Amino acid sequence: MEHTHRPFVRSRNDRMLAGVLGGIARRFGWNSTLLRVVFVVVSIASAAFPGILVYLIMWLLMPEEGEVA
Template sequence: MTDKARPFTRSRHDRMIAGVMGGIARRFGWNATLLRIVFVIVSIASAAFPGIIVYLILWLLMPEETD
């Protein structure tokens, strides 16, 4: 499967909490640690961006990757 055809899935191996950021980073070919840092900074800096709620929704909606 190519990277562009890869669906959004939570990572089983690159995870800190639920694998959401690891899965998104893998889907787009980004660095997972950098994505996590950006997500936390944006979530803290912006009252209009409910980062925790978005993360929880993604955790519930994104399936976990299969081997």
Template structure:
């Protein structure tokens, strides 16, 4: 049986901090599509402070291999 994938920031699939790359890897999604959807959601929704949430995720999600 496969071990469950843990959530961690990607060291290889990163643009800024690897947050979206890590989330995409964890759930088996496309990293590019995950980034695009996150940006669109951040722009369209006034109730979703995208930059603040990204910074919090950057602080809370450990980097891959740590």
């Protein structure tokens, strides 16, 4: 079985804000809507998981799709 490497990139097509969760979902082959729901629920339910801060950091660190060589 051949593994194709897919980089962590922000999605241009599957985005609500910056495409971070859409890019992560595409990288792992997950449903992006379900990932967004889980991310929001975990962010609200857990004081130990600062969802907004994590999202902002990922937004800054992940290049947008097409910017990666």
